[in-house]
Amino acid sequence: MSMQIETEINQLREEINYHLYRYHVLDAPVISDAEYDALYAELLALEQAHPDLITPDSPTQRTGAAPVSAFEKVVHPAPILSLASAHSLAEVYAWRARIGRLLPDDTALDYVVEPKIDGLTVVLTYREGLFVQGATRGNGEVGEDVSQNLRTLAALPRRIPVDPGSPLRPPAYLVVRGEVFFPLDRFAAFNEAQMAAGERIYMNPRNAASGSLRQLDPQITAARPLTLFCYDFVAWEGEGVPPTQAARLQLLRDLGFPLPPAGDITPLTALEQIDDLYAQWIARRNQLNYEVDGLVIKINDRPLADSLGYVGKDPRGALALKFPAQEKNTKLLNVVVNVGRTGVLAPAAELEPVEIGGVVVKNATLHNYDEIARKDIRLGDTVVVKRAGDVIPYIVGPVVELRQGDERVIELPTHCPACGAPAGRVPGEVALYCDNPACPAQLVRRVEYFVSRGAMDIETFGAQTAALLIEQGLIHDVADIYTLDRSALLALEGFQEKKVDNLLAGIEASKQAPAGRLLTALGIRFVGSVVAGLLLDDLGSLDALAAADEARLMTIEGIGPQTAAAVVAWFADERHQHLLHKLRQAGLQFALTRPGQTLDTLAGLTFVITGTLPTLTREEAKALIEQHGGKVTGAVSKNTSYLLAGEKAGSKLAKAGQLGVPILDEAALRAMLSP
Ligand code: IVH
Secondary structure (H helix, E strand, C coil): CHHHHHHHHHHHHHHHHHHHHHHHHCCCCCCCHHHHHHHHHHHHHHHHHCHHHCCCCCHHHHHCCCCCCCCCEEECCCCCCCCCEECCHHHHHHHHHHHHCCCCCCCCCCEEEEEEECCEEEEEEEECCEEEEEEECCCCCEEEECHHHHCCCCCCCCECCCCCCCCCCCCCEEEEEEEEECCHHHHHHHHHHHHHCCCCCCCCHHHHHHHHHCCCCHHHHHCCCCEEEEEEEEEEECCCCCCEHHHHHHHHHHHCCCCCCHHHCEEECCHHHHHHHHHHHHHHHHHCCCCEEEEEEEECEHHHHHHCCEECCEECCEEEEECCCCEEEEEEEEEEEEECCCCEEEEEEEEEEEEECCEEEEEEECCCHHHHHHHCCEECCEEEEEEECCEEEEEEEECHHHCCCCCEECCCCCECCCCCCEEEECCCCCCEEECCCCCHHHHHHHHHHHHCCCCCCCCCCCHHHHHHHHHCCCCCCHHHHHHCCHHHHHCCCCCCHHHHHHHHHHHHHHCCCCHHHHHHHCCCCCCCHHHHHHHHHHHCEHHHHHHCCHHHHHCCCCCCHHHHHHHHHHHHCHHHHHHHHHHHHCCCCCECCCCCCCCCCCCCCEEEEECECCCCCHHHHHHHHHHCCCEEECCCCCCCCEEEECECCCHHHHHHHHHCCCEECHHHHHHHHCC
């Protein structure tokens, strides 16, 4: 029995690790998210029933082990070197001339050019193919053991080769070097959520990566979207490593390590090709989802490169060619207060316009007032402004040496600049708030959010329209957009018939938006589209959600105490109940209709599918159940209504037996569906 379960667990792990790799490393998933979730739930249930079978390479261990009080020190197997930098093409050619003097005349060299990822170096150790340790660079000789945190990264191979079909054998001992980074598209939203939760915010994606990886509690790291790219071997035992950098990168890729897309790694047959490549990269560096601060030019012939030796800690065989800085000094002219959707009063900097990386920057975020105080930023200061990727420019800090003496301390706002209500601070939170729910500035933000993509998605309803309608007194809450009067709109300046009709058609169409989008659009704290999906998947409707208490909400996977409290508080507010009433009158969707559902024969029933069915694939069986309003989950529990079992059903059948869950075969399911 136990042997059989162990085999099943191992198969599931292999399968799940492979799908993580397809998704996070290859960006080419072969199963749906729901199927992945089902596999994961199955493994989790098996492991919970057999905790003695849990191993560190299990994908379930990614959610984070127990906190530690301090990181252990790790001595690296070889020094983790750094790189000499060049800031111009001329310096690249000077480097080539210098190494040329150490080589026989006319030695032809070819190179590999990689993006230089601005993240945090990690050193990953594998024994017999199993990830056993991961460390930070530290001082290059000794780093910190952050293995448990690294295990939470979906892109990190826990066992190599990752592809179970790969013919490669893992070396007995392998140490790989890579760079952990925080994806840029997640950075702004992450900081916003941190701020909303009264947690610290990070200056830039690099700090966020470093701060997230160096958490003593791996659960925190697990909740951050960290990922990594690998680029070198530090040590290797067993068969030899390939002699060229290009082949090494390919081997890393074949073993399942994450690398930048192949198109972003360029072989050069002549160094002169770097001129065009450098220009191309500078033009597109801000379009990538990670911060690249330059290119790394590496001599492809590694034994030759290594034979050139070092200057200090920098190997001669490679060179970092930095991009022009995206950082400039300018004057902080003014600090204005922006009012957010939830009433947060956020400071924003007005700057003397300055060109950074081809874009004129006039505004920058200052995050919050604690940040201003911590950095001691003053009005009139010369400040360092940085642009990083597509992230809004931010102020790195003041240049204290350039102070004239007439700089002024930035005062905290005592009142909301839009409505004049007194500013308050929620105990334990960093942010200042405007506590007036009728504040027109908040309303503008709420309407903008309500109609935005991912929420009600009314394309014809822009930010300017929101501001104008509120200013004209045509809407007083988000529900009022559903009772807008055509003639009142036509009376507005610039609103011709066509524009008004488009606007009204967009508003009308949004009434059919699924309940999840409506829940997102309400703008409840901590309830973005993902959380809205979790809540509705479980509860089915906004009415059920309104009736749920905190304890009930916290039984939902992914819902924590903070979110539960925010949801309950939102629905308890009478003004919100009134708003919901108006939205219901307008005919919006309050209950979930599952995609593809046409009938409700199986409504309220939860199925688990196991084994091989005679005619349906699992996917087809799932679609059939969902079409009839039923739900399919991955693991058998006391909430399972039926187990749909085919041939070679394994542990789920036994579990269903134990829990008294009724078991159906395909014919019995079909019988339930026939009228
Ligand atoms: S090669 C001896 N390749 O940049 C090998 N480094 O100043 C030296 N980095 O500390 C590193 N992307 O953290 C190399 N493709 C890449 C890199 C890269 C980012 C970082 C690494 C290193 C620093 C060099």
